[in-house]
Amino acid sequence: MKQLYFAMLAVLFSTVSFAQTKIGTSPDINADAMFEVESTNKGLLLPRVELNSTKEAAPMSTHVAGMTVYNTKAQNDVLVGFYYNDGEKWQQMVTKDYKAVKFFYMPSIVFDTSEDRSGVTINLFEEYKKQFALQNDSHFISEGAPKAGIPYFEKATDLYYYVTSYDKTVFTIKSITKEGLMTYDVKAQATDCTIMNVVFVVKD
Structure with missing residues (x-):
């Protein structure tokens, strides 16, 4: 009976002693940290x-707020x-450089359609x-x-380039390189309804 009592006491003291845990060379641990890892390499x-x-908990058994993982496969x-x-649900972490935002629209640009031309090129990335x-001298920013x-x-090759919609009566798109260089023909002047919608998709 005494052995059981002492064993339970040892476990209790062990739990209290290691309520905060640190892995590293220094014994000091941040007062607000439950667990701290220290390393320079x-x-x-x-x-x-x-x-x-994102909707399925799998491979976990259920959704648990705060669970963090690294997903190794792109699907669905x-x-x-x-x-x-x-x-x-699962939420993708957004990094400081915003690379977790996986697509965005091309800023507005001007296409010269004043006359018919063939083999015109424009660098979408640039x-x-x-x-x-x-x-440019035509921007304005908030305080x-x-x-x-x-x-x-x-890098231009960090992105994929999509033209999701365009006026085929005005433009004929010939090609878009992996660096975002688009070659096209102008076959008519633009109207009030002429559009070209370009989307950039971030590569995995």
């Missing part, structure tokens, strides 16, 4: 799983990357980068906004 590797969709409405659970970096511009992707 190692990272924290979170569980790698295959999520099927989930992409490769970090996800957390909000208690009802036009986007120019506007996001505020490399306190960074004057350096809007975060943008540095």
Whole structure:
């Protein structure tokens, strides 16, 4: 009986002593941390799983708010990357450079349709980068906004380029390279209803 009592006491003291846990070279632990990892040459590797969709808890048994994983397979409405659970569904984590936003619309640009022309080229990536970096004299920003511009992707090959809708009576699109260089013909002048809608999709 005494042995059982002492064993339970040892477990109790052990639990209290290690209520805060740290892995690292220094014994000091942040007072607000339950668990701290310290290293100058190692990272924290979170569980790698295959999520099927944002609505399904699988491979977990149920949705648990705060659960965090790294999804390894793009399928249905989930992409490769970090996800957390909000208690009802999986949410993809948005990184500081906004790369988790997987698509966005091309800024407005001007197409010269004043005369018929063949083999015209326009660099969709450079036009986007120019506007996001505020490399023109026709921009305006709100008070306190960074004057350096809007975060943008540095490489043209980080993106896919889609023209989702355009006026075929005005344009004939010949090709779009993987660097975003679009070649097209102008075969008529634009009207009040002429449109071309360009979408950029972020590569996984």
